[in-house]
Amino acid sequence: MSVYGLNKACHLVQMDAGFRERLQADPAGALADLPLTDEERRAFMEGDVATLYRLGANTFLMWRLQRFRVFGLTADEYIARIRTVLDDS
Amino acid sequence: MAEIVGAFGTPHMPTAPGEVARGGPSSEVGQIFDAVRQHVDAVDPDVLVIFDTDHFQAFFFDNMPTFCVGAAPRTYGPAEDVWPGLPSYDVRVDEALGRHLHRTGLEQEFDLAVSQEFTIDHSIIVPLHFLSPAMQRPIVPVWINGIAPPFPRAKRCHALGKMVRAAIEAWPGNQRVAILASGVFSNDVGGPHIRDDQTTPPDLEWTRFVQQRIKQGEINDLMNAVTEERLRAAGNVAGELLNWIALLGAVDDRLPRMIELEPGLRRGNAYAAWRWD
Numbered sequence: 437m438s439v440y441g442l443n444k445a446c447h448l449v450q451m452d453a454g455f456r457e458r459l460q461a462d463p464a465g466a467l468a469d470l471p472l473t474d475e476e477r478r479a480f481m482e483g484d485v486a487t488l489y490r491l492g493a494n495t496f497l498m499w500r501l502q503r504f505r506v507f508g509l510t511a512d513e514y515i516a517r518i519r520t521v522l523d524d525s
Numbered sequence: 526m527a528e529i530v531g532a533f534g535t536p537h538m539p540t541a542p543g544e545v546a547r548g549g550p551s552s553e554v555g556q557i558f559d560a561v562r563q564h565v566d567a568v569d570p571d572v573l574v575i576f577d578t579d580h581f582q583a584f585f586f587d588n589m590p591t592f593c594v595g596a597a598p599r600t601y602g603p604a605e606d607v608w609p610g611l612p613s614y615d616v617r618v619d620e621a622l623g624r625h626l627h628r629t630g631l632e633q634e635f636d637l638a639v640s641q642e643f644t645i646d647h648s649i650i651v652p653l654h655f656l657s658p659a660m661q662r663p664i665v666p667v668w669i670n671g672i673a674p675p676f677p678r679a680k681r682c683h684a685l686g687k688m689v690r691a692a693i694e695a696w697p698g699n700q701r702v703a704i705l706a707s708g709v710f711s712n713d714v715g716g717p718h719i720r721d722d723q724t725t726p727p728d729l730e731w732t733r734f735v736q737q738r739i740k741q742g743e744i745n746d747l748m749n750a751v752t753e754e755r756l757r758a759a760g761n762v763a764g765e766l767l768n769w770i771a772l773l774g775a776v777d778d779r780l781p782r783m784i785e786l787e788p789g790l791r792r793g794n795a796y797a798a799w800r801w802d
Contacts, residue, residue: 440586447585451605489717496672496761497581499715511723514715521717 439492441471445480446497449504459506483507486520527622527696530801531568532704532776533561533656534769536712536787536794539603539647542654543610553788557796558655564782564798565656570703572619573657573664574626574689575649576768577707578671582606582646590638591677592685594630595666596623602645611647612654617663622696626665629692635685648707648765656705669771671708671756671764679751682767683744686774706772708765710735711793716761727793728759732786735766736795740784744773759793 445467448455458466467477479487485498495518501507502514535558538544545555582604584590601615623639630637649666667689669682677685686704693702711727719725738747748770756763776799784797 443586447581451582494673494761495713495715512721515719515721515723518715518717518719 438471438473438476442476442488442491442493443497445470445472446493446500449506450500456504456506463507480507483509483513483517485509485514485517489518489521490524527693527698527700527702528801529690529693529775530570530701530703531564532706532772532779532799533565533652534706534708534772534784534795534797535561535652535656536709536792536796537648537651537707538792538794539606539608539611539651541651542612543608545655546610557785557787560783560785561796561798562656564800565703568703568800568802569701570662571701572622573653573662573703573705574622574693575652575664575666575705575707576686576771577648577666577668578762578765578768579668580606580646580648580672580762583640583643583668584670586673589670589673590668591670592630592635593638593640593668594623594627595640595643595664595668596620596627597641597643600643600645600664600666602650603647604644606646608647611650614650614653614660616645616649616653616660619663619665622693622700622702623665625696626667626689626692629695630685630688633688633691635688652705652707667771669767671767672762674753674757674764676753676756676764676767679748679767679770682770683748683774686771687777688774689771690775690777704772704775706768708768709760709762709793710766710769710795711759712762713760714762724791725760727790728763729790729793731755731759731763732793732795735769736784736786739769739773739781739795739797742778742780747773763793
């Protein structure tokens with residue numbers, strides 16, 4: 437697990453327009469150079485913010501994923517998915 | 526020597542400029558920002574020293590300063606921190622004052638970082654948009670890390686504010702300097718308690734506690750309550766309170782002329798002004 441890698445991916449979504457474009461064209465390729473586990477890559481590719489939250493991603497940075505509509509995330513989808521962590525015991 | 530003429534605290538919601546533009550004169554948020562702006566205009570500062578939290582724009586985990594002074598000739602924003610309705614501005618920086626604060630800090634044994642090239646995010650753009658809309662006043666950003674734990678201690682931030690005040694008062698010339706603290710008392714961005722309207726219910730107990738301590742000058746009580754755990758409970762950006770703590774170090778015993786919570790209490794925001802006159 438690389439919390440730094442999770443946060444870096446979210447950070448680059450806002451800071452690096454080229455990274456954003458690669459994410460639309462070839463998401464797996466865009467993530468390839470980041471220090472992420474297979475589980476983390478899967479979670480990003482599926483916009484699975486609940487799993488990213490449980491893996492320790494910084495929520496302030498994660499919120500940018502829906503602002504820039506990467507991994508198919510809309511605000512409504514982000515909100516619905518992140519709320520599911522409240523069901524964790 | 527330079528003199529401090531006022532101090533001001535506001536939040537920095539990136540959606541506020543658009544919200545206020547749409548709401549017109551009846552916008553409550555517009556009115557409360559305007560109340561603070563009237564105090565700014567009354568003291569008419571030449572330069573604004575801004576205690577601020579960088580929101581992972583100037584800095585990231587690859588290189589995260591605890592305290593950093595901005596000393597560049599100019600800056601602009603919000604750069605990549607794009608929000609609907611948020612204007613872009615070029616903003617002058619008082620580079621010489623920034624270097625003076627950095628040097629004085631080191632002499633006073635504060636291990637400050639310095640940045641000579643940076644952009645400013647909504648947390649500086651929004652207060653300037655409302656308080657100094659002509660952008661005629663140069664700024665000096667002083668960033669305090671209140672967003673990526675672990676944070677500096679409240680007492681250290683307070684001492685930083687005292688040091689900045691002394692440094693300003695030792696700065697040759699006749700500049701009129703105002704201190705600005707940017708940030709909320711309680712907010713959480715993108716966390717599990719987020720509402721459908723994309724805001725998160727604020728911790729009103731904490732917000733009111735902080736407001737009352739500041740209003741009554743009970744700063745030691747406030748600082749004793751500022752633990753990392755308590756801030757985390759108030760939201761992932763509640764560490765912005767440390768900017769206000771630094772401002773309180775600069776204002777010393779002065780009580781605020783105003784400190785009001787945002788009407789509607791849907792957000793943990795406070796708007797405040799201190800006057801030296």
